[in-house]
Amino acid sequence: MIRAPGAPALRLALLVACLLAASGAGATAPTAPGLTYRIDARLDPEARTVTGHLHARWVHPGGAPVDALLLHLYLNGFDSNRTTLMTELRLDSWLERHPDGGGRIDLATLRVDGRDRLAALEYVRPDDGNPDDRTLARVPLPRPLGAREAVELDIDFVASLPRVLLRTGHAGPFFVVAQWFPKLAAFRAGAWRAHQFHAASEFFADFATWDVSLTVPAAFVVGHTGVATATHDNGDGSKTIEVHAEAVHDFAWVADPRFQVIDRTIAGVPVRLLVQPHHRLHAARYLDATRVALERYAEWIEPYPYPALTVVDPGPGARGAGGMEYPMLVTVGTSRWLPAGVRLPEVVTIHELGHQWWYGIVASDEVEEPWLDEGINRYVEGRIMDATYGPGSYVDWLGLQVDSTALARWSYLEDGRWDPVTTASFRMLDRDSYVATAYNKTALVLGTVAGLFGADPLLAALGDYARLWRFRQPTGADLRASLANSLGPAVTPVLDQLLDGTGTLDYAVARVDVRRVPTPAPRPGGEVPPPEPARFRSEIVVERRGEVRLPVEILVAYDDGSQTRETWDGQSRWYRIDAVSTRQASYAIVDPDHRLPLDADWLNNSRLRDPGTRGIWRLAARWGIWLQSALMGLSGL
Amino acid sequence: MIAAYLAGARLALSRWALISILWLITAAFGVAFALAGATWLGDALDGAMATKSLLHHVDVQVLIDLWAHHREGLRMLLVLAAVLAVGHTVLWWWLDGVIVAAVLPSGDGFWRRGAQLAPVMARLFGIGVCVWLTWSLLIGGAAWGLMRLTQDSFTAHVWEWIGGLAAALWLLGTAWLIAAHDQARIRAALSGSGAIASYRWALGFVGFGGERAFALALLLQGSGLGLWALYQAIGLALPLTELIGLTWSILWGELFLWLRAFGRVWRLAAQRKLQ
Numbered sequence: 001m002i003r004a005p006g007a008p009a010l011r012l013a014l015l016v017a018c019l020l021a022a023s024g025a026g027a028t029a030p031t032a033p034g035l036t037y038r039i040d041a042r043l044d045p046e047a048r049t050v051t052g053h054l055h056a057r058w059v060h061p062g063g064a065p066v067d068a069l070l071l072h073l074y075l076n077g078f079d080s081n082r083t084t085l086m087t088e089l090r091l092d093s094w095l096e097r098h099p100d101g102g103g104r105i106d107l108a109t110l111r112v113d114g115r116d117r118l119a120a121l122e123y124v125r126p127d128d129g130n131p132d133d134r135t136l137a138r139v140p141l142p143r144p145l146g147a148r149e150a151v152e153l154d155i156d157f158v159a160s161l162p163r164v165l166l167r168t169g170h171a172g173p174f175f176v177v178a179q180w181f182p183k184l185a186a187f188r189a190g191a192w193r194a195h196q197f198h199a200a201s202e203f204f205a206d207f208a209t210w211d212v213s214l215t216v217p218a219a220f221v222v223g224h225t226g227v228a229t230a231t232h233d234n235g236d237g238s239k240t241i242e243v244h245a246e247a248v249h250d251f252a253w254v255a256d257p258r259f260q261v262i263d264r265t266i267a268g269v270p271v272r273l274l275v276q277p278h279h280r281l282h283a284a285r286y287l288d289a290t291r292v293a294l295e296r297y298a299e300w301i302e303p304y305p306y307p308a309l310t311v312v313d314p315g316p317g318a319r320g321a322g323g324m325e326y327p328m329l330v331t332v333g334t335s336r337w338l339p340a341g342v343r344l345p346e347v348v349t350i351h352e353l354g355h356q357w358w359y360g361i362v363a364s365d366e367v368e369e370p371w372l373d374e375g376i377n378r379y380v381e382g383r384i385m386d387a388t389y390g391p392g393s394y395v396d397w398l399g400l401q402v403d404s405t406a407l408a409r410w411s412y413l414e415d416g417r418w419d420p421v422t423t424a425s426f427r428m429l430d431r432d433s434y435v436a437t438a439y440n441k442t443a444l445v446l447g448t449v450a451g452l453f454g455a456d457p458l459l460a461a462l463g464d465y466a467r468l469w470r471f472r473q474p475t476g477a478d479l480r481a482s483l484a485n486s487l488g489p490a491v492t493p494v495l496d497q498l499l500d501g502t503g504t505l506d507y508a509v510a511r512v513d514v515r516r517v518p519t520p521a522p523r524p525g526g527e528v529p530p531p532e533p534a535r536f537r538s539e540i541v542v543e544r545r546g547e548v549r550l551p552v553e554i555l556v557a558y559d560d561g562s563q564t565r566e567t568w569d570g571q572s573r574w575y576r577i578d579a580v581s582t583r584q585a586s587y588a589i590v591d592p593d594h595r596l597p598l599d600a601d602w603l604n605n606s607r608l609r610d611p612g613t614r615g616i617w618r619l620a621a622r623w624g625i626w627l628q629s630a631l632m633g634l635s636g637l
Numbered sequence: 638m639i640a641a642y643l644a645g646a647r648l649a650l651s652r653w654a655l656i657s658i659l660w661l662i663t664a665a666f667g668v669a670f671a672l673a674g675a676t677w678l679g680d681a682l683d684g685a686m687a688t689k690s691l692l693h694h695v696d697v698q699v700l701i702d703l704w705a706h707h708r709e710g711l712r713m714l715l716v717l718a719a720v721l722a723v724g725h726t727v728l729w730w731w732l733d734g735v736i737v738a739a740v741l742p743s744g745d746g747f748w749r750r751g752a753q754l755a756p757v758m759a760r761l762f763g764i765g766v767c768v769w770l771t772w773s774l775l776i777g778g779a780a781w782g783l784m785r786l787t788q789d790s791f792t793a794h795v796w797e798w799i800g801g802l803a804a805a806l807w808l809l810g811t812a813w814l815i816a817a818h819d820q821a822r823i824r825a826a827l828s829g830s831g832a833i834a835s836y837r838w839a840l841g842f843v844g845f846g847g848e849r850a851f852a853l854a855l856l857l858q859g860s861g862l863g864l865w866a867l868y869q870a871i872g873l874a875l876p877l878t879e880l881i882g883l884t885w886s887i888l889w890g891e892l893f894l895w896l897r898a899f900g901r902v903w904r905l906a907a908q909r910k911l912q
Contacts, residue, residue: 171791172791173791174791276793277793278793278794315791316790316791316792316793316794316795317790317791318791336793336794336797337797399695400697401697402697405698406697406698406701409698409701410701413701413702413705414705512684587686589686600705601702601705601706602698602699602702603681603682603683603685603687603699603702603703603706604683604685605685606685606686606687607683607684607685608684608685608686608688608689611679611682611683611684611685611688611689612688612689612692613675613679613688614689614692614883615687615688615689615690615691615692615693616675616678616679616682616688616691617671617675617883618691618692618883618886619674619678619691619695620671620672620674620675620678621671621883621886621887621890622890623670623671623674623714624667624668624669624670624671624674625667625671625887625890625891625894627666627667627670627718627721628663628664628666628667628670628894629893629894629897630722631663631666631667631721631722631725631726632663632894632897632898632901634722634725634726635725635726635729635732635733636815636901636904
């Protein structure tokens with residue numbers, strides 16, 4: 001059912017949800033007293049700016065005194081073609097081609113505990129020293145701040161939104177307003193932990209409590225992090241929406257007068273889908289994928305803890321805003337002509353909703369350890385897709401079937417050899433390596449762990465990890481410790497090999513030979529031995545071609561239809577199976593159940609004693625016919 | 638137009654032996670490529686289970702591993718395909734002449750007559766390809782320019798509209814150019830005029846609606862498309878590899894290619910009736 005925005009039923013639902021959240025009766029998200037934000041913001045669609053006032057209060061959580069605050073000013077990444085972001089994106093002329101493309105954030109005032117500190121602000125570039133990058137700023141404090149002491153920050157700012165290129169900005173009347181205000185960096189282990197804005201990295205910040213008022217033209221439909229507590233008609237063609245959010249570490253919002261609003265309660269969660277009119281046909285696909293994700297996560301990991309969820313379909317020309325996660329709000333994406341068998345809207349929705357757990361609730365550092373959110377999320381997304389849509393879960397079209405493992409292997413084999421999984425996002429070779437490694441290699445690593453320790457135990461272990469670290473900021477070491485606790489210490493050397501290096505995992509069947517065992521020659525003058533049935537020596541040699549050593553199963557099939565399985569620890573370079581019997585080996589397969597999906601070459605995992613030719617000829621004949629057909633077309637031109 | 642359409646079909650049927658030879662010649666190129674493909678696949682698969690499993694199921698994982706670990710061989714296969722395409726094109730300059738000569742009223746000695754026509758057919762092919770490439774570049778360039786112009790547009794589907802319109806125009810223009818090319822081939826054989834003169838005449842003939850030449854060409858090309866759709870529909874409805882086996886699967890594919898050769902002769906036979 002599609003309803004106009006602000007319909008009474010929706011308001012009532014949100015109010016109830018908000019009251020529940022405030023009373024703690026139905027919400028499981030804790031408050032975060034250490035950091036609070038109060039932001040008043042006004043969107044000017046013509047100027048494409050957001051003018052705002054920010055008031056933040058931060059309590060030093062403990063440790064040595066600090067003498068400065070660190071602020072993310074990530075919109076400045078779009079300020080010129082020489083920023084770190086634009087340099088890494090290799091978009092030297094993009095701003096020339098798009099005069100409305102640039103973005104920046106200007107601070108009009110900056111007061112710390114009431115004292116003007118704007119002049120003291122200095123830009124810092126810890127990652128690359130790029131003098132043209134102003135995405136990270138240091139604000140010296142008037143006096144060192146001791147443990148448990150609070151500091152208050154007041155900033156007037158103007159955020160000029162870029163044309164949508166990457167995650168934030170405007171595209172016609174569509175606005176996705178993210179990384180739009182001066183945001184305090186994360187404070188961990190007695191120090192600020194922050195990085196400049198990079199092309200291949202996302203975000204990291206501390207949990208906070210938020211009260212945000214958003215003023216927009218009355219015709220705009222708005223979606224946001226948090227829950228709307230009130231909406232005022234300002235009588236001047238604008239409206240103001242008051243929003244409250246708790247236990248989230250970022251605040252993003254979207255606005256577009258064209259949005260169609262679809263409200264549903266899915267798996268007990270009030271879900272609002274903001275869909276573009278030309279994608280309305282795909283609303284059911286978005287909603288079904290939302291249901292699948294919420295139900296599976298509730299079953300496998302833990303239920304969605306927040307009182308609302310917004311799913312956003314970006315406007316035309318805003319593809320760069322799609323497929324992105326923010327707390328309680330995700331952006332998705334589709335194309336009107338996409339066939340049902342190409343499950344792009346489903347996978348984007350399930351992936352981005354997965355980030356509500358891996359990034360949102362379990363708030364690991366997306367910049368320094370992207371594998372913790374992207375990799376785990378990619379793995380669970382694959383499990384959900386495969387379990388829901390079966391073989392061909394990602395693509396099932398024109399006879400082509402692609403599932404999660406095939407997609408992950410494709411990416412890993414193309415670009416996943418450069419960096420260890422544990423590399424910081426912006427330290428990786430390039431964006432291709434980032435995607436192949438942080439997303440897909442990690443998913444294959446987890447798939448391999450699932451193969452060795454069991455798929456269900458691994459999901460249960462990830463659930464343990466999520467519950468242990470909910471609303472906290474774990475590191476890779478915390479994940480390893482949690483998995484070792486859940487799966488046993490044997491998982492540690494496996495993870496160490498797969499996560500910390502670039503060595504490959506590749507087992508191969510090198511040889512399948514069968515020789516007849518000779519009958520004993522009669523001794524001179526001796527008795528002729530009695531005749532016995534023919535006996536054969538089947539020799540199977542399995543080889544470890546990569547550096548990674550993991551136990552692996554070997555299947556040997558015999559000509560009488562029988563099979564044997566045995567496990568090799570994978571420590572040596574090769575392993576031989578010698579079997580003498582009346583049967584002959586037909587073929588051997590190493591890792592017959594694909595329990596090691598990280599194996600780099602599945603073709604060499606099997607060997608037939610007498611290779612077939614019919615399969616080869618089927619494919620080759622098809623190629624021949626295709627070529628013939630193409631040549632006929634060419635000559636008929 | 639309909640009379641020419643039907644008469645062309647009758648004439649083409651009477652030339653079934655020629656059609657079979659044309660099909661065999663093209664099939665030789667297909668077989669050569671299939672042999673090379675099979676050799677490469679045999680090498681790459683190296684006795685793996687896929688040498689058998691591919692018969693029943695083309696697993697995407699096999700394709701991924703072939704691409705990831707054996708792509709150099711795959712590239713060589715593409716080079717071979719390009720070489721075969723060049724050889725096939727050159728051979729068909731002669732065979733085009735043979736087909737045109739075979740559908741002329743005095744259709745005897747068409748193999749020899751085809752050889753005499755080969756040079757003009759080659760020149761016509763060159764002109765035809767140049768004109769077609771120009772047309773493709775024009776349409777492609779216009780579409781690209783419009784997309785650049787509208788890159789700041791936030792209207793839904795604007796690129797789809799531009800792309801769809803460009804594709805439709807390109808297809809229509811290509812069909813028109815094929816009609817002109819066919820008429821030029823027939824003209825060159827009938828009048829003995831040169832390639833440029835024949836092509837110029839054919840452009841005017843098809844362009845000014847001579848004897849409904851373009852309508853007939855569309856009907857013939859549409860028939861070919863219909864044949865292809867029918868073939869695909871039957872092919873999808875029949876699980877060939879399970880029911881009938883590999884040999885019949887290949888023969889089924891070759892039957893379609895025989896029909897394409899038939900369509901080629903039919904096209905020229907029918908269009909000859911207009912001159």
